[in-house]
Amino acid sequence: AQSVTQLDSHVSVSEGTPVLLRCNYSSSYSPSLFWYVQHPNKGLQLLLKYTSAATLVKGINGFEAEFKKSETSFHLTKPSAHMSDAAEYFCVVSEERYGGATNKLIFGTGTLLAVQP
């Protein structure tokens, strides 16, 4: 069965410094992986997704993530944090069964990113 683990529940960085949000997954098949962001009082928004194409995926707002099969990781990074990046980030894997991906998303427990001025 698929699962996803976000290693840090809270991450705090200074504005202008790099961001690293860690995610490890477990999957029997080739996974589809996503990062979603949830700003306070707003809905979830897709940042980026990996679907077996290029292993380095670029998303919105300068974020990117690299799929590393050998490490079963899909860490989210950004070179320089901005105050507006403060939010909760979810790593997500699409459940897969025989025949391909399903509609069921399996969410990590989330990482709350704080950006200090």
Place this chain on the structure above:
Amino acid sequence: GAVVSQHPSRVICKSGTSVKIECRSLDFQATTMFWYRQFPKQSLMLMATSNEGSKATYEQGVEKDKFLINHASLTLSTLTVTSAHPEDSSFYICSARVSAGSLSPLHFGNGTRLTVT
């Protein structure tokens, strides 16, 4: 872009009463919508898949008689929490896909914070 509207954003109700939450796709038709629940400090969990014109598919452990889902049109799905109890207090969020296919992006509503007193 695709917008999913969820209403109400917050609701407080007394124990034993029922609460209806609406999820609308504003500028696209959604044959399938999804309902999630998020407990404090935990991840989002898929509750059920709502299919237009047919019965919803519930995840294991979710009481279908307690969480009634109706998807009467291509733009509206409703979740009714019947005979609510304090343990039903949670954050409920809906989502929908613009097009068919499990890898097309999900668009989320802003969520509903339910508090049962």
